[in-house]
Amino acid sequence: MATDYAPATPSTPTAPSGLVSGALRMVDYWLTVAARTWKGAVVTTFVTPFLYVLALGVLLGGFIEADPATLDGATTYLAFVAPGMVAAHSMNIAFAEMTYPVMGMLKWQRIYYSMIASPLAPSHIVLAQVAWVVLRTLLACGVFLLVLAAFGVFDTFWGVLAAWVLQGLVVLAFTTPVLLFSLSIRGEESFALIFRLGMIPLTLFSGTFFPIGNLGSVLEKIAMASPLWHGVDLTRMLTLGRLDWGVAALHVVYLVVLAAVCWWLAIRKLAERLVS
Amino acid sequence: MISARGLRKTFGDFEAVRGIDVSVRPGVAFGFLGPNGAGKSSTMRMICCVSPPTGGELRVFGMDPAQDGPKIKARLGVCPQEDTLDVELNVYDNLYVYGRYFGLPRAEVKGRIEELLDFVQLTDKAKAKVDDLSGGMKRRLTIARSLINRPEILVLDEPTTGLDPQARHVIWDRLFRLKQAGVTLLLTTHYMDEAEQLCDELVVMDQGRIVAHGTPLGLIRDHSTREVAELRFGVGEHESLAAKVEDLAERIEVLPDRLLLYSDDGESVIEAVHGRGLTPAATLVRRSSLEDVFLHLTGRTLVD
Ligand SMILES: Nc1ncnc2c1ncn2[C@@H]1O[C@H](COP(=O)(O)OP(=O)(O)OP(=O)(O)O)[C@@H](O)[C@H]1O
Ligand SMILES: [Mg+2]
Numbered sequence: 001m002a003t004d005y006a007p008a009t010p011s012t013p014t015a016p017s018g019l020v021s022g023a024l025r026m027v028d029y030w031l032t033v034a035a036r037t038w039k040g041a042v043v044t045t046f047v048t049p050f051l052y053v054l055a056l057g058v059l060l061g062g063f064i065e066a067d068p069a070t071l072d073g074a075t076t077y078l079a080f081v082a083p084g085m086v087a088a089h090s091m092n093i094a095f096a097e098m099t100y101p102v103m104g105m106l107k108w109q110r111i112y113y114s115m116i117a118s119p120l121a122p123s124h125i126v127l128a129q130v131a132w133v134v135l136r137t138l139l140a141c142g143v144f145l146l147v148l149a150a151f152g153v154f155d156t157f158w159g160v161l162a163a164w165v166l167q168g169l170v171v172l173a174f175t176t177p178v179l180l181f182s183l184s185i186r187g188e189e190s191f192a193l194i195f196r197l198g199m200i201p202l203t204l205f206s207g208t209f210f211p212i213g214n215l216g217s218v219l220e221k222i223a224m225a226s227p228l229w230h231g232v233d234l235t236r237m238l239t240l241g242r243l244d245w246g247v248a249a250l251h252v253v254y255l256v257v258l259a260a261v262c263w264w265l266a267i268r269k270l271a272e273r274l275v276s
Numbered sequence: 277m278i279s280a281r282g283l284r285k286t287f288g289d290f291e292a293v294r295g296i297d298v299s300v301r302p303g304v305a306f307g308f309l310g311p312n313g314a315g316k317s318s319t320m321r322m323i324c325c326v327s328p329p330t331g332g333e334l335r336v337f338g339m340d341p342a343q344d345g346p347k348i349k350a351r352l353g354v355c356p357q358e359d360t361l362d363v364e365l366n367v368y369d370n371l372y373v374y375g376r377y378f379g380l381p382r383a384e385v386k387g388r389i390e391e392l393l394d395f396v397q398l399t400d401k402a403k404a405k406v407d408d409l410s411g412g413m414k415r416r417l418t419i420a421r422s423l424i425n426r427p428e429i430l431v432l433d434e435p436t437t438g439l440d441p442q443a444r445h446v447i448w449d450r451l452f453r454l455k456q457a458g459v460t461l462l463l464t465t466h467y468m469d470e471a472e473q474l475c476d477e478l479v480v481m482d483q484g485r486i487v488a489h490g491t492p493l494g495l496i497r498d499h500s501t502r503e504v505a506e507l508r509f510g511v512g513e514h515e516s517l518a519a520k521v522e523d524l525a526e527r528i529e530v531l532p533d534r535l536l537l538y539s540d541d542g543e544s545v546i547e548a549v550h551g552r553g554l555t556p557a558a559t560l561v562r563r564s565s566l567e568d569v570f571l572h573l574t575g576r577t578l579v580d
Binding site for chain 1: 287324326327328344345346347349350351352354356358359360361362363364365369372373374376377378379380381382384421425426
């Protein structure tokens, strides 16, 4: 058997020539992980958004009669809450992928150590893992938006398409900070902190379910510092087709800077943990 | 293949490796023998380019790990002290994804996996989850994985620690074959039998320093006698009886549970002990081993 496969001259193992070529060597690793985890992912990807839309958008939203002016111009509560839920879903994926799985690769199974023993460097590892999360998110949010479209939530095709692509950036703005956090802590006990003080308040108070104007002027300012608010507001502008270019640009800059700074710090942190 | 001069590694103000000189020639099985905390793993990690040296000079394949880490790693096989297998993937996938990290084409990785599974006798476990493997099988899988890039140097950090004797012998047999195939082996161990069986050349390491260097037989010849007479008396008597017999041997070591009398003729030492009216509970004559070398050099036993 073996001789059928083995070429006459064996290839030589090499150091990767660049950042992308190194990360591409990890595609098969992440495909293998995907093949192992897809069954569980189907539930979170397909069923969860459906339940959310049903419960919050349709059933709860049925009770909400509001002036479109107070709902950022949305004509129904469902149309208001839908983009918020999509952006929050992106954030959730980042938290799910970058907390316990990262701790497992670092501490429990020490897979990062096997990667670093090969010619790959921390920058390759981070790029591949971040790319994996972005792709997962685009798939999940694509399905989410389709479900919403089936409920007749949207009037704009291009806005929804742009909102879909935007989720790549929204998830990045959480992926790299959470990765940095997970690489910086000693034990998994600290995850309770980031879930309770990070993810849950962000989900509740970032304009996902109600306009942040309702919070009062002081809390509203605080909510505006939340990365999720920038993601939600931008997603909502796009799906409602009411884009304010200046505000949108600010949102994008905020998300890009946050993602980029934490990306750079995460690579440094990973190197610090693996190389000592 | 590898050369180190004055190589040092400190963690904070703790000196794990305190200036060692090593030179490993191609095709040699080179061992680092030493007790816990001697600095063996720290040295291996520097050679594997995952730990920057604090001082001294290190060259692997003539290259500097600080500059050419990835190039060196492409040609190294690494079997770390603690397993780093992905326990959620099966045996085959562990090898497959790892082979891809080295930039090898998919078809070639697949071919190599078949050969390697056969080599480490895990072919029928190819689809088994790593979690379900025994300790010995995991170790063999780690060795197979470290060979996926056909390394010129294979670094093994305590390849058989924690395994039962049978599993150890299987691994020794495989490593022996690799050696015969011309792979340079670099291994650490705190088992003297492992060092004796596998190594052509070895250094004895203790507290970050190399205390002796040579072939297993050469070290025994230089630092011990041909034979050792072991005497067991009652608990607590060894210390006081040592003075009565120490002139019978070239050298004596007092351990909590026995006396070791070093001589080229162990039997006659025991006869002489009996001649003095002493009756040990048990006696044993054996050849000197690396354990004796270590005891002599450091005053401590290897495995505590
Ligand atoms: N990352 C680190 N930070 C701090 N101290 C370390 C680190 N790695 C190793 N040490 C210390 O350096 C010393 C040498 O450790 P090393 O792992 O090299 O020993 P070893 O010879 O491999 O021992 P063992 O047989 O237990 O594996 C030990 O005292 C250890 O505690
Ligand atoms: Mg060690």
